[in-house]
Amino acid sequence: MDSKAYEKGMETLGKMVSPEILRQTVENVRKFSPDMAKMVIEFPFGSIYSRPGLDLKQRSLITISSLVTQGAEGQLDFHIHAALNAGLTPEEIVEAVMHCLPYAGFPKSLGALGVVIRVFQEREISYSQA
Structure with missing residues (x-):
């Protein structure tokens, strides 16, 4: 080690x-x-x-996007929590998932959105699209 x-x-x-x-x-x-x-x-x-070079918010955004495109829902909840703790807003997280639609497709993006919804509910975060 x-x-x-x-x-x-x-x-x-x-x-x-x-x-x-x-x-x-x-x-x-x-x-x-x-x-x-x-x-x-x-x-x-x-x-x-x-x-150095990227802050935790930027790295979290990249991680979320990568996990969405891989369909790695099993790791996504941990990283959604971490992204919120790093300072990403609920809007930024939802936009990141939405941005993956043309690259990852609807099934992976909708699966990821389900994880986001669950994490937001656990943390009592209300989200409404502007």
């Missing part, structure tokens, strides 16, 4: 999610695969998200 990348990854993730979510998410993966838990912290969050 690259302890500097791991520490930086935990620090970066700590800015994106609550301590409880961070602990729970890391621990769930660590119980099953300690090596995978280390990699998930070190590489994306310790080496990529923590790089």
